[in-house]
Amino acid sequence: MLSSETKKQIIEKFGGNTANTGDAKVQVALLTARINDLQNHFKANPKDHASRRGLLMLVGQRRRLLAYIKNRDIDEYRSLIAELGIRK
Numbered sequence: 001m002l003s004s005e006t007k008k009q010i011i012e013k014f015g016g017n018t019a020n021t022g023d024a025k026v027q028v029a030l031l032t033a034r035i036n037d038l039q040n041h042f043k044a045n046p047k048d049h050a051s052r053r054g055l056l057m058l059v060g061q062r063r064r065l066l067a068y069i070k071n072r073d074i075d076e077y078r079s080l081i082a083e084l085g086i087r088k
Contacts, residue, residue: 010029011030
């Protein structure tokens with residue numbers, strides 16, 4: 001789980017202020033943080049298949065949001081994936 005301080009920092013970094021939580025960039029950043037946190041969980045618990053389903057759902061949601069951003073503004077999409085370090 002992400003702490004509330006971590007969430008606030010991510011929201012301020014990608015959304016501009018703490019009230020802008022619905023922006024697609026903020027949602028992608030929060031999902032990426034949760035996905036990275038779950039990846040560490042699976043290194044310690046490789047047989048946790050129930051949580052793996054949740055991870056796959058988060059990855060799918062992030063993929064759909066990234067597709068939306070890509071269709072809306074390709075430059076914003078490229079800068080976001082470079083900043084988050086995804087699509088290696």
